[in-house]
Amino acid sequence: MASPQGSRAPLEFGGPLGAAALMLLLPATMFHLLLVAHSGPARLLGPPPYLPGPEVLWSPQTLLLWLAWLGLQAALYLLPARKVAEGQELKDKSRLRYPINGNPIYDFFLGRELNPRIWSFDFKYFCELRPGLIGWVLINLALLMQEAELRGSPSLAMWLVNGFQLLYVGDALWYEEAVLTTMDITHDGFGFMLAFGDLAWVPFTYSLQAQFLLHHPQPLGLPMASVICLINAVGYYIFRGANSQKNTFRKNPSDPRVAGLETIPTATGRQLLVSGWWGMVRHPNYLGDLIMALAWSLPCGVSHLLPYFYVLYFTALLVHREARDEQQCLRKYGLAWREYCRRVPYRILPYVY
Ligand SMILES: NC(=O)C1=CN([C@@H]2O[C@H](COP(=O)(O)OP(=O)(O)OC[C@H]3O[C@@H](n4cnc5c(N)ncnc54)[C@H](OP(=O)(O)O)[C@@H]3O)[C@@H](O)[C@H]2O)C=CC1
Numbered sequence: 257m258a259s260p261q262g263s264r265a266p267l268e269f270g271g272p273l274g275a276a277a278l279m280l281l282l283p284a285t286m287f288h289l290l291l292v293a294h295s296g297p298a299r300l301l302g303p304p305p306y307l308p309g310p311e312v313l314w315s316p317q318t319l320l321l322w323l324a325w326l327g328l329q330a331a332l333y334l335l336p337a338r339k340v341a342e343g344q345e346l347k348d349k350s351r352l353r354y355p356i357n358g359n360p361i362y363d364f365f366l367g368r369e370l371n372p373r374i375w376s377f378d379f380k381y382f383c384e385l386r387p388g389l390i391g392w393v394l395i396n397l398a399l400l401m402q403e404a405e406l407r408g409s410p411s412l413a414m415w416l417v418n419g420f421q422l423l424y425v426g427d428a429l430w431y432e433e434a435v436l437t438t439m440d441i442t443h444d445g446f447g448f449m450l451a452f453g454d455l456a457w458v459p460f461t462y463s464l465q466a467q468f469l470l471h472h473p474q475p476l477g478l479p480m481a482s483v484i485c486l487i488n489a490v491g492y493y494i495f496r497g498a499n500s501q502k503n504t505f506r507k508n509p510s511d512p513r514v515a516g517l518e519t520i521p522t523a524t525g526r527q528l529l530v531s532g533w534w535g536m537v538r539h540p541n542y543l544g545d546l547i548m549a550l551a552w553s554l555p556c557g558v559s560h561l562l563p564y565f566y567v568l569y570f571t572a573l574l575v576h577r578e579a580r581d582e583q584q585c586l587r588k589y590g591l592a593w594r595e596y597c598r599r600v601p602y603r604i605l606p607y608v609y
């Protein structure tokens with residue numbers, strides 16, 4: 257197994273200090289969001305309405321339920337009847353690495369092991385998708401049912417949020433293999449960031465809009481709902497189009513769907529797309545994802561900032577992620593990457609950023 261970063265790779269996320277701060281801030285933010293979503297004023301920036309005592313936070317049944325959920329997902333993951341896909345080849349496959357003076361806080365946050373496995377059970381790949389994403393959909397569904405119980409039927413806003421996010425998760429599971437080329441799998445280790453991110457942050461904060469709607473019902477008329485559906489459809493079209501175009505190209509550049517696209521050759525033998533979606537901005541998939549994020553918040557109205565937390569967080573995450581990817585591509589492709597940046601100057605939003 258290899259370490260995700262070489263010993264001289266520059267530190268990311270603000271190094272050990274940034275990593276330590278994030279490990280305190282992220283769980284605190286998650287609890288704050290959940291407490292505030294349930295409170296009357298639902299103020300994103302105010303103090304939490306109350307602090308739950310340990311008797312509320314600790315429940316053996318909940319722990320058992322959580323372990324059963326992970327156990328079930330692990331059992332399904334291990335089923336022998338499954339498709340096996342190949343991941344990216346590691347550069348130093350044949351060499352053992354001995355970490356010297358690694359920073360424990362930074363390493364704990366980003367993880368030292370790139371592919372922690374026991375036999376064929378890959379912890380990072382397992383956690384990245386199924387438990388958190390399906391858990392998110394189940395939490396949304398539970399909130400929808402609770403709303404039906406409380407008010408006679410689920411609101412239109414709740415249906416939209418559930419529908420949009422179900423489509424997003426369904427898409428991720430349908431194109432499961434594509435996760436193998438994401439930065440999380442190819443570059444990042446399996447540390448606090450991904451373990452907490454996948455298993456806690458995704459199901460609990462990504463379901464914030466549905467949690468908000470349960471406690472703060474919002475009127476939504478059909479014309480506005482149609483506009484929001486259109487926004488989500490445009491976002492999904494860009495997100496899926498861009499991701500599929502790159503994945504098809506990376507698998508087989510002479511596939512007729514991508515063979516006509518203009519490319520830049522690189523010293524590694526790989527090529528960079530410079531027309532189609534990837535000629536519009538350098539991260540068209542992020543743009544689509546962000547448009548969808550907006551569509552998930554709009555059904556919650558504009559009276560509160562809280563449901564827009566996801567849009568704000570996600571913009572920050574993708575801007576930071578884009579910068580990290582940029583550094584990695586510059587290291588990988590050198591001059592060819594500079595040429596790509598010259599030909600496609602905007603990163604995420606055409607003519608703006
Ligand atoms: N919902 C959520 O919380 C999150 C969702 N996402 C989504 O995950 C998806 C994957 O994102 P991510 O892993 O960050 O990165 P991308 O799928 O955007 O992949 C970036 C890589 O694509 C390749 N590439 C870049 N430009 C080109 C080009 N012009 N032509 C060909 N290949 C190119 C490079 O790798 P190489 O050349 O080695 O192939 C680069 O490192 C995105 O859709 C994103 O929106 C991401 C983070 C969080």
Ligand SMILES: CC(C)CCC[C@@H](C)[C@H]1CC=C2C3=C(CC[C@@]21C)[C@@]1(C)CC[C@H](O)C(C)(C)[C@@H]1CC3
Nearest residue numbers: 282384385427428435438440449452453454457458
């Ligand atoms: C806790 C921190 C603030 C941030 C942690 C980040 C993680 C939550 C995200 C990093 C990359 C992710 C991806 C998805 C979910 C969120 C995390 C884990 C993804 C599985 C969502 C569905 C998409 O279709 C995808 C492209 C498969 C995503 C891959 C990246």
